[in-house]
Amino acid sequence: MTDTAPDAPVILKTKITTPFPKANLVxxxxxxxxxxxxxxxxxxxxxxxxxxxxxxxxxxxxxxxxxxxxxxxxxxxxxxxxxxxxxxxxxxxxxxxxxxxxxxxxxxxxxxxxxxxxxxxxxxxxxxxxxxxxxxxxxxxxxxxxxxxxxxxxxxxxxxxxxxxxxxxxxxxxxxxxxxxxxxxxxxxxxxxxxxxxFTADETAAFYRDVHNQPLTDEQIRRLAVRTEGWVTGLQLALLSLQSGTDTARFLDEFHGDHRVVSDYLFEEVASQLPPDLYSFVLKTSVLQEMDADLCDAVTERADARNLLELAKKSNLFLLPLDERDAWFRYHHLFAGFLQELLKRKHPEEWLRLNRLASAACISRGFMNEAVEYAIAGEDYSLLASCLKAHIPAVLESGELGNLLRWFRSFPPAYAIPPALSLHYAFVLLMTGQAEQAELLLDRVEASLDAAMEQEERKELQSGLLFVRSNLMFITGIFDKWFAHIGTLLHDILPADPAFYTFNYNRSEPLVRRTPLGLKGVLSPDTERIGAMFTDLLEARGWQGSYIYLYVMQSLSEGYYEWNRLEDSRRLAVLVSRSAPARELPGLYVPMHLTQAMLYAAEGRFELAHSAVDEAFEAASGLEDSRWRQLLQAARIRLYLKEDRSADVKKALPQLGVSGKDKPGFRQEFEYVTLARALGSQRKEKEALRLLELLKPQCEREQLLSGIIEIGILQALLENQRGQRTTALRHLHEALELGSQNGYIRSFLDEGSAMETLLRAYARQYRLTPETAGQGDGLQDYVLMLLSLFMPASARRKAADPALAEELSRSEISLLRLIRQGATNKQMAEHLTLSEGTVKVYLSRLYEKLGVSSRTQALVTAQELKLLDAE
Incomplete structure (x- = not known):
């Protein structure tokens, strides 16, 4: 247990620490x-x-x-x-x-x-x-x-x-x-x-005579062993009774029955002989699953729990230590169960009150999981609703949705869960694959919207409904109902509920379109239309800073890149880059920088591409999770491979943390596919293909379309590289079929001349020529379209030579000079006699003209274009 509120998935040390052995063990x-x-x-x-x-x-x-x-x-x-x-x-x-x-x-x-x-x-x-x-x-x-x-x-x-x-x-x-x-x-x-x-007879004798110095005869020990059937708790309870002065002969005559009868009898014997203060203390604190002195004080409404805990420990009252500091304890389950049953039976209202006190005490210390459990035990459903409202964001972040479902299902049927909380319930149902139940609950919440309801409350509910229904649409791919629902909200201004709009959709993927929100790489006109409508709707309400808006925008940017709509991709990537969350959330800033790197690489501007990766790497350097740095290292190696920088590839590979001899897991699919690319560049096709053959079924099981296509493309290229043309064309055909259904372009174009050569071989095999366009199936036209997009070498050289779309003003050239000098926004404002706000506007315009999103990239582009050479 820790006094820190569990905002992140914190593991209590007592759960994963071997308990300390009790003293006086046999x-x-x-x-x-x-x-x-x-x-x-x-x-x-x-x-x-x-x-x-x-x-x-x-x-x-x-x-x-x-x-x-x-x-x-x-x-x-x-x-x-x-x-x-x-x-x-x-x-x-x-x-x-x-x-x-x-x-x-x-x-x-x-x-x-x-x-x-x-x-x-x-x-x-x-x-x-x-x-x-x-x-x-x-x-x-x-x-x-x-x-x-x-x-x-x-x-x-x-x-x-x-x-x-x-x-x-x-x-x-x-x-x-x-x-x-x-x-x-x-x-x-x-x-x-x-x-x-x-316990055997010898162990029973050792327990009483050697460990606890209890003078019993051989016959008495034999009878105790028989009566308890070697049940150690029975032996301990008998010891407590005997130590209290009970007549041994009478006790042994009365001591019989099954374990439950014996335990109830013996616990009653022990409890009845406790001093009143200690008896009251153990009875009240029995409601606590784990306890320290402060929790005990809160439940007993006293201030001497530390002394009473020490007394209970000395009295051998089945108090078990949970940590090395002797601060946290629990009662033996049997003893706690006996006391709890006694409390429920004799003082039912007190049982409920004590649990409510425990819940309130846990809330004050940030122990929200425990607070929820005690609220349920105390049957205080208003308190439970309040706990859940406060705790839901942390539980959603931790992913422990099973517990959330159980807590929601703890409300009795007759209790009317507040509509706002019902929306969270629907979201949890949706996230656990229960879309039909989620939709039914959403319908009930929507039906509860009352004209007499406070306008602010009504708008908050509509906001939550929009969010959950949007998630339902993105997850199920069923768009019709979303269109119908959204039509009623187009002109309403709704408040953003932070509990919904700060849900993190990407905790581990290098690109957002690999996540469920990004439909795992599925692309279609519907996905673009829905994404555009959704982001337009959120923009109209001023929700550009919400996580879901930014993740959908980033996913659209990545989709546009795949469709070879590079300007559309760049426009959205720049918009995302200007948001605060995109500078704080690795699930956003890593995909955003990788998209920028891909855009620069597609133009042959590799220095800028590396700059984008390096900026993300620097931002991720302080993260405890090394996963993001591994992904960025893989992206860096992919750039080296595109540039044929074999020495840099060889130097960077050990830092990737994977090996060609591994049995690769899906969690590191991006890294292992990068390794396979590197192995292929070293003519180690067999090792590379082995990795891909192990990864592909995992991608298929996870339904990651982008991964399936990329692996299929690599298998085709590697097989062709080692002279297996028939096998290569079979892999290529499978990748083309999936690619054509989703309009994939860059996955093929980015492989360069090796893919162009293989596509031409494919076209020859199937007798595809420009004259046959439109005469065959969609796949044939798709292949011809891809071939038409491969540029001749002269055009590639021209594309790699950047040109400025719009001339820079004198003020913008001055800004570039100041950037090169390392001036801050404040220093720029003083130098140019402008406000800092105006400087920010000018910088934004400068970045837009240069097609960049940071100072570093602006300097690199200025150097490429020789904008400052005249100095």
């Missing part, structure tokens, strides 16, 4: 030996009811396992019934023990969880784990709390393909919900069940 060598022998297999299951010492045993084993075996630990709770949260926390647990640089790569992998399929993520994770040196054990404690079938299925897949150096050890109260027969048959599965975990 050494259980027979069980720890069994665990140690089992780790050479694939899976160990420790399965028994509550109170049999599963966690204690695993803690004891983990702290004694020695330096040769690293132990990654994950303490599960009910909130981990969220696919994203479960795997993010599990991977962070592994990363914590993996060392560097493996730990950094594993942590970076979690950032792609929201953007790729389950199988692709797991394959990438397993590939990373195969590289780990040494033996590692992953402990999943309290797995019985997980009920999500997606998690069960994904964990079974994970264990199926587990590297031999990794072992999974699961502690659960119930059998695993997936089959383990195969691993049992292969002797890769170790099990410790209830009968194994029961």
């Amino acid at each position: 050494a259980r060598g027979r069980l720890t030996d069994s665990l140690s022998k089992g780790i050479n297999g694939r899976l160990t299951l420790v399965c028994a009811p509550a109170g049999f010492g599963k966690t204690t045993l695993l803690t004891q084993w983990a702290h004694n396992s020695g330096p040769t075996c690293a132990c990654a630990w994950l303490s599960l709770d009910a909130r981990d019934n969220d696919f994203i949260r479960f795997w993010r926390t599990l991977v962070r647990s592994l990363a914590d023990k993996a060392g560097e640089p493996a730990g950094q790569r594993l942590t970076a992998l979690t950032l792609s969880l929201q953007d790729i399929s389950v199988s692709t993520f797991l394959d990438a994770l397993l590939n990373e784990l195969y590289e780990l040196p040494g033996k590692m054990v992953l402990v999943l404690d309290d797995y019985h709390l997980i009920g999500d079938t997606r998690i069960h299925d994904s964990l079974a897949y994970f264990i199926e393909y587990l590297p031999s150096a990794l072992h999974v050890l699961i502690a659960s109260r119930s059998e695993l919900p997936f089959s383990t027969v195969k691993w049992i048959a292969k002797r890769e599965h170790n099990e410790l069940h209830t009968a194994t975990l029961q």
